[in-house]
Amino acid sequence: MIGIEAIGTYLPMGRVDNTTRLDFFGIDKKFLEEKTGMLKVAIKSPNEETSDLCVQAYSNLRELIEFNSSHIDCIIVCTQNPDSYGLPHTSAVVHGKLKLNDHCSAFDISLGCSGFVYGLSIIQSFMQFNDFRKGILFTADPYSKVIDPNDKNVSLLFGDGATATLLGDDAEWTAGKFLLGTRGTGNDAIRIRDEDRILEMNGRSVLSFSVTTVPDNINEMLIKNDTDINEVDCFVLHQGSRYIIKLLTENLGVSSDKVLFCAEDYGNTVSSSIPMILKRLDQKYKKVVIAGFGVGLSWGSTILTKNIRD
Template identity: 60%
Template sequence: MIGIETISIYLPGGRVDNTQRLEKFDITEEFLRTKTGMTRLSRKGAGEETSDMCCAAVRVLMEERELPAEEIECLIVCTQNPDGYGLPHTSAIVHGKLGLTRDCAVFDISLGCSGYVYGLSVIKGFMLSNGFTRGILVTADPYSKVIDEQDKNTSLLFGDAATATLISDRPKWDIGRFCFGTDGTHSSAINVKSENRRLEMNGRAVFNFTATVVPGNISRTLELNGLEKADIDRFVLHQGSRYIRDTLAKRMGLALEKVPFQAGDYGNTISSSVPLILANEEDASKHILISGFGVGLSWASTVLTKVNI
């Protein structure tokens, strides 16, 4: 069995305090707390690269698990804001900085908010097909590289973070069947404009997509895994905003305590938002449904089941 053994995180120390920007964006503190939910946003250092964030998360993982570099057989980096212009691939830069072996396979995948869930499927399949027993899935998407700080639609939402998930044959969580989806006809809803390399988002379109598509995807994921909503202890959803979390919970008839919102102190961290919550998930849960959705438009869900060790 190949599954999740552990997850380590890296949150940069820098913070943008949104409560100090209420007047600038003509919003109330109530709106900030109940709609976006993001009171502070994490920010990487000025000289900190995507690969540095990746390495920081992996080093925490290696230290916590006493994992030697020579035991890492593959490493996948999920990012859409790579080092430089994406050539060479960021995972190769991470490989060099960490001193991984020449036998270690590394590559990048370009996905946003759905990236962690897609990434779990990619690395699990890659490891099984090659007989690997130790692999790492890294997420790092510092949107501060492309944020327009004057844009109310994006400046109040996105934070920087990185996570490293150890996938191994000694898992704590088994990874279930996946349910994926894409709607490229609306890919422009979240994009980086070529003329100034700044993020642009149609918030209304993204919200409508989330509210209409995600509940059905979650229902199909439950069916694929032979489970009912009542069997799931926690629904860990992408942390787009507090209002999106509240809307999805209401539409699916879920108690808010089963659908955590924990991004208030660091923001929407794209592909890192789901693993940031999983890293601190209590051991009491038996089944956790995870779902990522956003850039693309793209979405994916699966169920994690506690392994009886």
């Protein structure tokens, strides 16, 4: 059964310290700590491209687990901020930089904060149908390319980062059934403006959508997987903000120590937020719900079960 073997991650060294911007944005430290939750956001250097972030995450993956790169059958890059204008596809650029074999297929998927969950479902299905043994799902969505640093709705939240998830049949984590959704009528809640190619977000719409749709999605997904919510050890939810995590915890009716918030020092890394946490998850957790939600509006969840490996 194809599943997650290992996760490599990359956070650029650069940080924007949000505690130095309180007066500029007219907020207090309590709001920053308790509501947005991102004390710092990671920022890539101007000459780092999206594909470079992927390559760095891949390097980290190679440090964690041995595998022969010539045995990689496919790579997928999940991004909405590709290299240049997305042509050629960033996965092809990554394929070239990693000098992967010609038999390794490569394509991009365009999704935001739901991207890791969707991507996991896509790559597993793609690998199983094509009888592939090894594949890598990259997530890299450097919003610093499209953020107005003076817009507090987004500037205080989003950070740059990338992950590389190795999929294969010696899996540490196996995913259950996925439950995915879209509400296209809300597509303007998070978007790039045509006129200046800058990101804008309706915080109220995103908050309302997140705290109502995601708990229902998770509860339905658990029914689909014949799992009681009390059997879940831990919830790794997209790190939209500390406040969203708090409201989701309340609406799910679970203990707050089961729902992680880990983005204080690097921010909301979009589709990378879930694998960033999965990588450093405590070994004691055996059943973990993952749920991504955002741009689209799009959402998805599944349950990961830890396998005992030799």
